[in-house]
Amino acid sequence: MSRYARQEILPEVGTAGQSRLRRAHVAVIGAGGLGCPVLQYLVGAGVGRITLYDPDHVEESNLHRQPLYRMADITRPKAEAAAEALRRFNPEVQVSAHVAALHPGNAPALAQAADVVIDAADSFAVSYTLSDACRDAGTPLISASVLGQSGYAGGFCGPAPSLRAVFPELPATAATCASAGVFGPAVGLLGSLQAQLALQVLLGIGTPLGSLVTLDLSSLRFGGFSFLGTPEPQAIWPFLCPEMLRPEDLVIELRDPEEAPRPIAPPARRLPPEEIGSLAPGPGQRVVLCCATGLRAWRAATQLQAGGVDTIALMAAKACA
Structure with missing residues (x-):
């Protein structure tokens, strides 16, 4: 029995699909509440190469929703602590950790190099920056957002409309998990969904691109819609550094x-x-x-x-x- 036996037995995967995952390169931006389940499930699935960006350090307030970290990791850079834990979990996967922010200067090269980019950064400026870079590179972007008990995850760019096409206007407030709060299971569910969408893109199964899934745990409701065919904004205001x-x-x-x-x-x-x-x-x-x-x-x-x-x-x- 191999590590991936329960996955390879799926008709959508098989040995050919597992080989595709082994050759894949995924860029993950953020190793927090969304990034932890994303990273755990992608590494568990055998994605061959992961590039991780996160400039933050582990704080005790992270631990209720970021299960990659332990008390001993407090004050350590998240990217380094996460990469260390992931290598112990699956040494077959190459994890490149960068204790740095994703910004308009480095986003284009990252989008060009990856097969899929995952936005788990909890910053709309980063989300729009990634969307612009992935749109220009033709690279699929899996983005999610969560506050409190609700949020969404979706597949953008590549052959699908960009994040800007679906969300042309910014939210009324710049609330984040740090300022507005979040339930650990809610962010875990959406991060797991991001990993699922990314695996579907890499394996070429389902229709993850051009689809958005919504979640409201306060009323136990799931929803979603297709946004294929949504036009891109005629003019955008790019983010610069x-x-x-x-x-x-x-x-x-x-x-x-x-x-x-x-x-x-x-x-x-x-x-x-x-x-x-x-x-x-x-x-x-x-x-x-x-x-x-x-x-x-x-x-x-x-x-x-x-x-x-x-x-x-x-x-x-x-x-x-």
Whole structure:
């Protein structure tokens, strides 16, 4: 009996499918509540190569929903602790751990190199950055989001519409698990679903791309829909990191000095969000709006667009750290 016997016996898998998984390369962004079940099930399934990005360190508050970690891992980089645990679990799988954030500068190369990208980062700026990179590379993206007892998981990009096509507008708030709370089983279910969707993409079974599954455990309801054929937005505001700025850009720092003593980039001009309507860029000049998460920048961009400014980009400082 081999490690994968219960999986290989499935007619959708077989020895040929198991060989496909062994040759596959999956990039996983985030080793938190979603990333832990994703990583455990992909490594358990025998996916041959996993590239993991996560800049954070293990905290005691993570342990109720991130079962890869133990008390002894507290203060360790999540990427390194996760990779160590996964190698013990299945030494056949190659896990490359990067204690670093996913940002607009490194996302394109990552999307080009992977067979599937999994967004488990709990940051809409990272989600949109990954969606843009995967759309351009033609790489499938499995993305999920969860707060409290509800959330979704879906398959985007590749031959399917991007995340921006399905969610063209940002949420009203930038709530995260840290600020709004989450049940461990809810995030575990959605992370497991992401792993299932990724395996289906790698094996070429089912219709994971162009489908979205919703979950509301407070009422014990599952739902979902197909979004195949959804049009892409005609214009998008890309997320940038500081090294992607041009000398002629008009960079606006929306954070006040107390929140950000130093602007994200030296040429940045501070401007409170409520004064964004007074901005007067030169003809064709790109306006780059910066805040912590990207939410204030997105709202400011909406105002500028309504005033006739067409060339806009965003920076989320937390996603560029």
